[in-house]
Amino acid sequence: MLILIFMNKFVIEVKNVFKSFKDVEAVRGIDLNIPEGQFVAVLGPNGAGKTTLVEMIEGIQKPDRGEILLFGKTWKDNETELRQLIGISLQETRFIDKLTVYETLRLFASFFDLKRDRVCEIIELTGLEEKQKAYTVNLSGGQRQRLALGLALLNEPRILLLDEPTTGLDPTARREVWAILNKLKEKPDASMILTTHYMEEAEQLCDQIIIVDQGRILKSGRLDELLDANNKNLDDLFISLTGRHLNEQTDQD
Amino acid sequence: MNKLIRINQIRFLFLALFKEIIREPGVLFWGIGFPILMSVGLGLAFTQKTDTVRKVAVIIESHTIQNDELKMETISFLDQFGKIDSKGSENLFPYKLTVNDSVLGKNIFMFGRMAWSDAIINLKRGNINLIIIDKKNRAEYHFDPLNPDAQLCYLKLKKLSTHEDLSAIENESEIKPLTVNGMRYIDFLVPGLIAMGVMMACMWGISYGIIEKRGKKLLRRMVATPMKRSHFLIALIGVRLSMNILESLILFIFTYFVFGISILGSLLALIVLFIAGNISFAGIAVFISARTSNTEIGNGLINAIVMPMMILSGIFFSYHNFPDWSIPILQILPLTMFAGGLRSIFLEGGGIKQIALPTLILITIGGVFFGVGLKFFKWH
Ligand SMILES: Nc1ncnc2c1ncn2[C@@H]1O[C@H](COP(=O)(O)OP(=O)(O)OP(=O)(O)O)[C@@H](O)[C@H]1O
Ligand SMILES: [Mg+2]
Numbered sequence: 001m002l003i004l005i006f007m008n009k010f011v012i013e014v015k016n017v018f019k020s021f022k023d024v025e026a027v028r029g030i031d032l033n034i035p036e037g038q039f040v041a042v043l044g045p046n047g048a049g050k051t052t053l054v055e056m057i058e059g060i061q062k063p064d065r066g067e068i069l070l071f072g073k074t075w076k077d078n079e080t081e082l083r084q085l086i087g088i089s090l091q092e093t094r095f096i097d098k099l100t101v102y103e104t105l106r107l108f109a110s111f112f113d114l115k116r117d118r119v120c121e122i123i124e125l126t127g128l129e130e131k132q133k134a135y136t137v138n139l140s141g142g143q144r145q146r147l148a149l150g151l152a153l154l155n156e157p158r159i160l161l162l163d164e165p166t167t168g169l170d171p172t173a174r175r176e177v178w179a180i181l182n183k184l185k186e187k188p189d190a191s192m193i194l195t196t197h198y199m200e201e202a203e204q205l206c207d208q209i210i211i212v213d214q215g216r217i218l219k220s221g222r223l224d225e226l227l228d229a230n231n232k233n234l235d236d237l238f239i240s241l242t243g244r245h246l247n248e249q250t251d252q253d
Numbered sequence: 254m255n256k257l258i259r260i261n262q263i264r265f266l267f268l269a270l271f272k273e274i275i276r277e278p279g280v281l282f283w284g285i286g287f288p289i290l291m292s293v294g295l296g297l298a299f300t301q302k303t304d305t306v307r308k309v310a311v312i313i314e315s316h317t318i319q320n321d322e323l324k325m326e327t328i329s330f331l332d333q334f335g336k337i338d339s340k341g342s343e344n345l346f347p348y349k350l351t352v353n354d355s356v357l358g359k360n361i362f363m364f365g366r367m368a369w370s371d372a373i374i375n376l377k378r379g380n381i382n383l384i385i386i387d388k389k390n391r392a393e394y395h396f397d398p399l400n401p402d403a404q405l406c407y408l409k410l411k412k413l414s415t416h417e418d419l420s421a422i423e424n425e426s427e428i429k430p431l432t433v434n435g436m437r438y439i440d441f442l443v444p445g446l447i448a449m450g451v452m453m454a455c456m457w458g459i460s461y462g463i464i465e466k467r468g469k470k471l472l473r474r475m476v477a478t479p480m481k482r483s484h485f486l487i488a489l490i491g492v493r494l495s496m497n498i499l500e501s502l503i504l505f506i507f508t509y510f511v512f513g514i515s516i517l518g519s520l521l522a523l524i525v526l527f528i529a530g531n532i533s534f535a536g537i538a539v540f541i542s543a544r545t546s547n548t549e550i551g552n553g554l555i556n557a558i559v560m561p562m563m564i565l566s567g568i569f570f571s572y573h574n575f576p577d578w579s580i581p582i583l584q585i586l587p588l589t590m591f592a593g594g595l596r597s598i599f600l601e602g603g604g605i606k607q608i609a610l611p612t613l614i615l616i617t618i619g620g621v622f623f624g625v626g627l628k629f630f631k632w633h
Contacts, residue, residue, distance in 0.1 A: 059477070090470055093470045095469075096269060096471065099273060111475070111479050112479060
């Protein structure tokens with residue numbers, strides 16, 4: 001068994017996964033292999049199936065068909081173990097309104113049997129020192145996203161899964177989040193999947209970019225592999241693949 | 254790592270959920286202030302010996318009034334009572350008849366002369382419940398026969414009109430007032446208020462707490478960690494139980510000093526029953542919040558459970574006023590059993606033996622609802 005895991009160089013394996021809701025086919029046959037240490041961006045427009053895919057990897061939703069392995073293990077039999085190894089941030093979460101930033105982190109730290117030192121480290125890492133005594137309900141959008149990221153990082157996860165960590169943030173707040181994530185890259189054994197609408201985010205942070213639309217992977221590869229003379233950026237590429245813009249609202253900066 | 258109980262998780266969940274409650278000022282008011290106000294309001298309303306004032310409309314048939322129409326003092330009906338105070342005609346009920354009674358409190362009757370249509374309006378508004386038509390040599394009494402107070406008013410006036418002295422009839426040797434502690438309305442009310450408080454707090458605190466956290470996707474976020482699901486529920490119910498103990502204690506201490514409420518029965522039985530009541534309502538609360546993430550649906554569900562029990566379980570008045578066929582059904586409502594058990598301890602000196610059966614049933618109800626609820630519980 002040990003040898004098997006050792007030999008397995010992929011930390012995340014998604015094998016021909018499907019998922020439907022009533023009449024919507026959210027994910028239609030996705031395959032994905034992510035080696036240890038890789039940062040992956042899942043880029044796609046609204047309704048592409050990004051959240052559904054990520055939540056299946058997180059063990060929150062069950063695929064209708066196909067298989068998902070983390071460190072070579074299925075969610076079904078290894079939930080307790082896998083929960084210790086991953087860190088997640090959902091597309092939208094609100095916290096307990098009248099709990100402070102510190103208390104919220106302390107609560108989640110207790111789930112991992114972590115002590116207050118780790119909470120203080122996270123507060124420093126996410127730059128929330130000044131807000132640690134503020135109720136979560138009074139945080140700004142950017143501070144809330146940084147808190148969500150802090151919660152995801154508490155247990156020093158081997159796999160980080162972030163669903164749109166910067167959506168709705170202004171460019172400054174977005175760069176603050178990028179800076180935190182860039183620091184994580186220094187750790188060789190941490191892998192990450194993040195979903196985004198923003199091509200700059202994918203370009204800035206990720207080694208591997210996966211373009212999804214209507215529940216399928218349209219194209220994937222490193223940035224330099226994806227771009228060429230005709231497609232000078234990811235938006236151009238998306239247009240040439242689908243005839244549509246990546247971001248209908250085109251709030252690019 | 255796979256230990257059955259992880260104390261640290263429970264500890265911090267408990268702390269977090271406890272802070273969530275006590276930082277919400279409204280919670281403190283509705284949980285602690287409101288029941289006290291209710292006990293004061295209802296307690297004073299029903300325990301104070303007050304003067305009873307009854308207003309009566311008098312109608313004089315037109316043919317009996319001749320040229321002295323405006324001279325109200327000559328209403329012949331009122332002559333029957335002897336001395337009557339008059340307060341001037343701008344007052345709608347200018348005639349006042351006071352009957353002193355040292356045992357039952359003063360009876361004050363106020364009479365006003367008016368037309369039939371005005372009398373009816375006053376009746377509808379609840380200002381009066383008796384209309385007298387003065388027919389020169391006899392009076393006609395009009396009132397709703399189903400209204401006991403109107404009946405009483407009629408009987409008293411009838412007696413008075415025959416010049417019998419009311420206070421002579423209701424004299425002290427004949428009437429022995431039962432105002433011993435433990436037999437007053439407030440004694441009946443306080444255990445009921447405690448039971449109702451526990452029900453409300455469990456339903457709103459636990460159900461609403463779960464539904465709101467599910468709606469915010471916080472539940473989903475928490476179970477995506479190694480947090481044990483059972484620990485979340487244990488902490489949530491534990492916080493509620495602690496708050497309920499605190500709230501009930503405050504209500505009891507308050508009514509102990511203000512109204513002299515006391516507990517005749519066994520303290521151990523009280524503790525056992527109190528916990529059983531909490532288990533029962535916590536189970537129901539988990540059951541109704543098992544699936545929905547919509548707080549408005551949650552609202553409706555909670556009200557659908559809480560409202561009927563508040564009315565039917567004999568919190569404010571005995572449920573024996575309901576039709577006979579419904580009594581057996583009402584008796585198995587958890588709130589009826591809980592309030593009834595508390596009353597038997599408070600008022601009748603009940604012990605473990607008296608509350609064993611209700612305790613067992615309450616725990617069973619709680620356990621069954623909790624189990625079924627958990628089976629269908631939606632964490633994501
Ligand atoms: N619980 C659900 N019930 C019904 N339909 C759903 C559910 N979750 C997702 N869908 C549908 O599945 C499709 C994919 O949704 P998903 O949330 O995965 O998209 P997304 O790429 O994350 O979009 P966005 O960028 O807006 O977050 C959408 O059409 C959505 O309406
Ligand atoms: Mg999404």
